[in-house]
Amino acid sequence: MDWIVSVLRQYPELAIFLTLSLGYSIGMLKFKSFSLGTVTSVLLVGVLMGQLDIQIAPAVKSVFFLMFLFAVGYSVGPQFFGGLKKDGLPQMLYAVVVCVLCLIFPWVIGKIMGYDMALTAGMLAGSQTISAVIGVSSDTINQLNIPAEQKAALINKIPVAYAVTYIFGTAGSAWVLASLGPKLLGGNIVEKAKELERTLGGDAIGNDPGITSAYDRVEYNAYKIMPQSFACDKTVAAIETELQQHGRRLFVVRVRQNNKILETTPDMIIRKDDVIAVGGRREFMMNYQAVNETEILDTELLNFPVEVLSVLIVQKEIIGKTIADLRQQDYMHGVIVRSLKRGGIEMPVFPNTILQKGDMIEVLGIRSAVEASLPHIGYPDRPTNTTDMIFVGLGIFLGGLLGAITLHVGGVPLSLSTSGGALISGLIFGWLRGQHPTFGRVPEPVLWFMNNVGLNIFIAIVGITAGPSFIEGFQQAGWGLFIAGALATAIPLILAVLIGRFIFKFNPVITLGCAAGARTTTAALGAIQDAVKSKTPALGYTVTYAVGNTLLIIWGVVIIILMR
Structure with missing residues (x-):
């Protein structure tokens, strides 16, 4: 054991990867529907690893945090700027209001409880489940004109408050929105979801979410044409016109005639004993009832590339x-x-x-x-393994330059910090990619790596660095911090639901999606969709998520300024 500890101290990069492995393993464990999640698990494992007094260069942490923030901005950029248009403005304004509530209540509770800027920032990060606040608020504290020892002490308190308040921040958000939210919206939320689906034309394709979310959503079947069939002696175009009645969008894609397989054309005539391959979305195929046609298994006819x-x-x-x-x-x-x-x-x-x-x-x-x-x-968006690293590298560099600009107002240094600049740059570069998709390609697996692994390596280093002072900080904060964090989580969400209902007058189902998006809680979105038995809450999630992911991260700077 002494040898392992010695190796980890000599090669701290190994401690980071061990922390990631153990953290992800614990984060995957579930008790019923609850789990700590990878971020909190990695943080706690990092704290334990930090008890071994492992030293890691600060620059390593910054590299991965900038990568993470750029990926966040890149992902939501199109939705963020798209929300500025007329149709998205109400949801965008709603998200701003909710995000302001998510800042005000942790700030007020922190003042009432007598917390310093670090504990309040950590409570903001945990109660609103926005891990990036840890890094942004730490960067802001580093810019303050205070002794280095005081900076280090404050920065080490942030993950303590985050860990204490994050558990209810995650589980409590899902409970408030999925269980309490429908009651605040007048109940009967499942029926209201069905009404929204009917408004969107849901009856035409069926309302069973198990069908619309099935992996194999498209189906092709083979039918042998009988003399009494509606398709006998008709052109392919005429057959498709009749098939597509009642909202069924089906196509005749191939035909076996005289034991030869042919690609169809609109004017091709289908004769008796021909076998046609008909395809479409699964729900359309289920709604088609063969009468004078016999469904058969013609493997050769159906074995064609799509x-x-x-x-x-x-x-x-x-x-x-x-x-x-x-x-x-x-x-x-x-x-x-x-x-x-x-x-x-x-x-x-x-x-x-x-x-x-x-x-x-x-x-x-x-x-x-x-x-x-x-x-x-x-x-x-053809599958590729190539990432436009010119685009990514330049984006993070320019964002960092923007964040490095510091303005002094009343003796208080104000700046986005390099982390905030990387987020803004990601938003702009993500929007540019949407406007001109011929450049700036970041494949989805790479984006996942930058987003997920980038954040968790940052969190692992935070935990390892704060480890020696974590236990002492937890003892000082006390369990009152957990209650304070629970209030900071629940009150803004309850108000968000009421504001969506009475002020913005959104559809109740959309209100729940908007509230989850503004708080950037994907876990709550899943719980809401399970509760209403529909995917329609996602219609309110994306624009508000883009706004929430931007503002809540920036609040990491604002909360330090307010508390100072």
Whole structure:
């Protein structure tokens, strides 16, 4: 054991990776629906590792934190600036109001409890589950004109308060929004979700969320044509017109005639004993009842290649249009909208769901049909392992320069800090990527690494560094900090639900999604969707999440200034 401790002290990078491994292992454990999460688990393991007195250079922590913040901004940039448009302004304003409440209540509670700037900043970070505040507030404290020993003592208190308040910040947020929220909104929230789905055209594709979220959303079947069939002696175009009645969007993609397999054309005539391959979204296929056609297993006919491609929506001709409008376009013949993501959050694929710039839709169809549709939709996000590191490196550098600018107001130094600058830069560069998708590509796995691993390496180093003083700080803070953090979590969320209902007058389901987004709590969004048995709360999540993720991080600077 002495040898292992000696090695960890000599090679602190090994301590970081051991902390990550143990932290992720603990973070994956669940008790019913509750888990600590990876961030808190990594922090606590880091604190334990810190008891070994391991020294890590501060620059290592800063590198990964800047990478994380740039990734956050890059991810939400299109939604953040898209929210400035008319349709998104109410949700954007709502998110600002909620974020201000999330700043005011930790500040007021910190003042009442007599906490210093560090404990209050840590309470803000934990109660609002915004881990990045740890780094931003630490950077701000480092800029204060106080002795270095005092800076270190304050900075080491922040993760203590974060760890104490984060548990209720996570579990309490989900409980307030998923259990208490529906009652504050008048109840019957499941029925209200169904009403919203019907407004969006949900009846046309079925309301069972288990169907719309199934992995294999597209299905192809083979049918043998009988003499009495509606399709006998008709053209493919006429057959598709009849198939697509009642909102069923189905296509005849191949046919076996005289034991030969042929690709279909609109004017091809289907005869008796032909076998046709019909395809479409699973819910459409389920609604089709064969009468004078016999479904058969024709493996050779159904064994054909299709292209599955994610497409970034950038073309003006479909921005602001519904999925139903898109489906009616001639260039979408044989192309199926498989799924829709907005800011990485999966949206319900209903006929009246409105498409926004920066949305990512997944389309499926025969390659020629998919390729023909691309110029009318946007930019294909083809699978690649290549990241535009020129774009990423320049973005973080320019953001850091912006954050390094310091203004002195009344003797108080004010700046975004390099971390805040990296966030703002990420927002701008993410927006630029959405406007001009030919450059600035960061593949989703790389973005996950920058976001998730970047944050957790930062948190691991925070824990290891603060480890020696963590226990003493916890004893000084006491359990009163837990109660203070619970109040700082619950009060803004309760007010957020009431404000959404009585002031902004959002749909109750959208209100819950907006509240979860403004507080950037994805866990609560999942709990809400389970509670209302629908994906529709996600429609209120993305714009407010973009605003919340930006403002709550910036509050790490503001809370230090307010408490000072």
